[in-house]
Amino acid sequence: MAKNTVPRHIGFIPDGNRRWAQARGLPKQAGYAEGIEPGLSLYEICKERGIVEASIYCFTQDNTKRPTSQKIAFTAASVEFAFEIARRGAALLVVGDETSAQFPKGLKVFRERQGTGMKVNLLINYGWEWDLGGLRNGGLRSREVSRLDMIVRWGGGRRLSGFLPVQSVYADFYVRDEYWPDFEPQHFDSALSWFRRQDRTFGG
Amino acid sequence: MAKNTVPRHIGFIPDGNRRWAQARGLPKQAGYAEGIEPGLSLYEICKERGIVEASIYCFTQDNTKRPTSQKIAFTAASVEFAFEIARRGAALLVVGDETSAQFPKGLKVFRERQGTGMKVNLLINYGWEWDLGGLRNGGLRSREVSRLDMIVRWGGGRRLSGFLPVQSVYADFYVRDEYWPDFEPQHFDSALSWFRRQDRTFGG
Numbered sequence: 270m271a272k273n274t275v276p277r278h279i280g281f282i283p284d285g286n287r288r289w290a291q292a293r294g295l296p297k298q299a300g301y302a303e304g305i306e307p308g309l310s311l312y313e314i315c316k317e318r319g320i321v322e323a324s325i326y327c328f329t330q331d332n333t334k335r336p337t338s339q340k341i342a343f344t345a346a347s348v349e350f351a352f353e354i355a356r357r358g359a360a361l362l363v364v365g366d367e368t369s370a371q372f373p374k375g376l377k378v379f380r381e382r383q384g385t386g387m388k389v390n391l392l393i394n395y396g397w398e399w400d401l402g403g404l405r406n407g408g409l410r411s412r413e414v415s416r417l418d419m420i421v422r423w424g425g426g427r428r429l430s431g432f433l434p435v436q437s438v439y440a441d442f443y444v445r446d447e448y449w450p451d452f453e454p455q456h457f458d459s460a461l462s463w464f465r466r467q468d469r470t471f472g473g
Numbered sequence: 474m475a476k477n478t479v480p481r482h483i484g485f486i487p488d489g490n491r492r493w494a495q496a497r498g499l500p501k502q503a504g505y506a507e508g509i510e511p512g513l514s515l516y517e518i519c520k521e522r523g524i525v526e527a528s529i530y531c532f533t534q535d536n537t538k539r540p541t542s543q544k545i546a547f548t549a550a551s552v553e554f555a556f557e558i559a560r561r562g563a564a565l566l567v568v569g570d571e572t573s574a575q576f577p578k579g580l581k582v583f584r585e586r587q588g589t590g591m592k593v594n595l596l597i598n599y600g601w602e603w604d605l606g607g608l609r610n611g612g613l614r615s616r617e618v619s620r621l622d623m624i625v626r627w628g629g630g631r632r633l634s635g636f637l638p639v640q641s642v643y644a645d646f647y648v649r650d651e652y653w654p655d656f657e658p659q660h661f662d663s664a665l666s667w668f669r670r671q672d673r674t675f676g677g
Contacts, residue, residue, distance in 0.1 A: 397642050404608040427646045427671070434638040438601050442631045442646065467631070 276418035276464055278322040279315070280440065282432055283308065285424025285448030287339070292448075298342035300450060307452035308350050312359065314457055315387060322388040324364075324414055326432050330396035333371040340371075347393050348373045355379070358386035364411050365394035382413060390414050397431035409435055416440075421460045423449040441467045480622035480668055482526040483519070484644065486636055487512065489628025489652030491543070496652075502546035504654060511656035512554050516563065518661055519591060526592040528568075528618055530636050534600035537575040544575075551597050552577045559583070562590035568615050569598035586617060594618050601635035613639055620644075625664045627653040645671045 286300030308325070315323050327347040333340055352375075355361045363379040365372060372394045382388070390413075403410035411433060417440040420432065425446040429437055443460045447453075490504030512529070519527050531551040537544055556579075559565045567583040569576060576598045586592070594617075607614035615637060621644040624636065629650040633641055647664045651657075 397639075401605070401608060401639070404605060428644055429642060429646075431642045434642055435601075435605070438633060438635045438638055440632055442633075 275318055275320065275461060277320070278324070278415050278417050278436075279320055279460075280324045280326070280417045280420040280432060280437065281311065282326045282420065282422035282426075282430065283424075283449035283452075284326075284422060284426055284430075286343075286450060288424065289448035289450045296338070298336075298339045300448075301339075301342040301346040303450035305346055305350050305353075307450060309353060309357075310454065311452065311457065312354050312357070312387075312389065314454055318457075318461070320387065322390070322415055324390040324392065324417065324433060324436070326395075326430075327391050327393045328395075329392070329431060330366060330369070330371065330394055330399060331431070333394065344371075344373055347391065348375060351376055351379065351391055351393070354389055355384065358384060359389040360384040360386050362388070362390045362413055363393050364390050364400075364414060365392060366396065366399050367394070369394060392432070395431075397434050401434070411436065419443060419460065419464050421445070421457070423447055423452065423456070479522055479524065479665060481524070482528070482619050482621050482640075483524055483664075484528045484530070484621045484624040484636060484641070485515065486530045486624065486626035486630075486634065487628075487653035487656075488530075488626060488630055488634075490547075490654060492628065493652035493654045500542070502540075502543045504652075505543075505546040505550040507654035509550055509554050509557075511654060513557060513561075514658065515656065515661065516558050516561070516591075516593065518658055522661075522665070524591065526594070526619055528594040528596065528621065528637060528640070530599075530634075531595050531597045532599075533596070533635060534570060534573070534575065534598055534603060535635070537598065548575075548577055551595065552579060555580055555583065555595055555597070558593055559588060562588060563593040564588040564590050566592070566594045566617055567597050568594050568604075568618060569596060570600065570603050571598070573598060596636070599635075601638050605638070615640065623647060623664065623668050625649070625661070627651055627656065627660070 286304050287297040290300035328343045361379050362382040363376045400410045417436045420440045421443045423445045445456050490508050491501040494504035532547045565583050566586040567580045604614045621640045624644045625647050627649045649660050
């Protein structure tokens with residue numbers, strides 16, 4: 270059966286920042302700051318379209334093993350983005366291991382959801398093993414994050430790369446080949462149109 | 474960096490049996506038996522290409538809520554397939570909840586891997602919650618199943634539908650629109666060619 274509604278909860282994997290920079294002869298780390306404005310556009314579009322919840326892959330514990338210049342750049346971009354959407358009224362939750370030095374201290378307050386607008390979950394210093402590790406003590410560490418209806422990835426990769434494995438089990442996966450800094454609102458409209466055409470049976 | 478090798482471990486989601494039957498004016502359950510021969514072809518091709526391990530989605534705990542005629546048909550097809558590949562020398566492991574009445578009794582012996590050929594894991598009466606539930610007691614219930622390099626799905630669905638969420642975290646996901654009973658060896662060759670073109674960074 271076709272679904273006529275918009276997805277309630279969408280995951281976003283904004284990949285390709287480094288390749289975008291390299292394609293312009295810039296150092297890899299220069300790509301991350303270019304992802305902030307597209308992220309703010311996407312946030313506004315999600316609000317307009319009535320999306321209830323959005324989860325965005327900022328950086329993982331594995332990513333923090335990259336060269337320092339990159340780590341500084343993606344951390345700074347993530348922090349700037351987080352504060353800006355909080356300022357714009359998002360109900361912000363940051364999901365990631367706050368006990369490590371890689372976690373930006375200024376974001377610790379967002380380990381509990383703050384605000385009452387559109388729910389936005391930012392995965393910051395997140396790891397799927399860290400997340401599932403919570404099951405040994407009663408529940409996922411991402412337990413405040415609901416089931417995903419759709420995941421949209423930029424940069425052409427056809428894999429989840431550890432993104433919320435439990436919430437992803439029934440998510441429809443839509444991939445754009447464009448690099449994330451080249452985001453256009455039309456990518457999102459195409460994703461929504463595509464989603465409406467999917468047959469979602471949930472194993473029944 | 475491009476990968477020149479073949480994937481070590483591939484997951485297969487052979488979807489579309491019911492739609493295949495309906496498209497021919499047959500009852501839905503008639504599609505499952507038509508999936509056995511394609512599965513045997515795929516098994517032989519994987520052996521030829523040196524695939525070390527294959528995991529195949531047969532049926533889930535959710536699937537068993539379908540009408541009885543379908544449940545009987547997919548269970549029978551799964552059992553027939555399991556015994557035939559065991560006879561052909563596969564190192565067979567069945568992964569699923571053997572404590573339930575929906576689990577085919579004759580397959581209980583395969584809850585421990587039997588044989589020394591190519592590793593084949595059949596997900597039979599499997600559930601992702603059942604699988605992760607093992608983490609409360611020290612480990613996944615699918616802990617004998619290794620990390621997946623690639624997942625190939627037939628029938629057009631761009632989602633995992635609960636397929637081995639932990640082993641899937643870094644798997645490249647390749648989708649064919651053909652229904653599973655229409656499997657052709659060329660689908661598999663296309664999947665392998667596609668896999669070689671993927672950039673696999675594992676978050677590094």
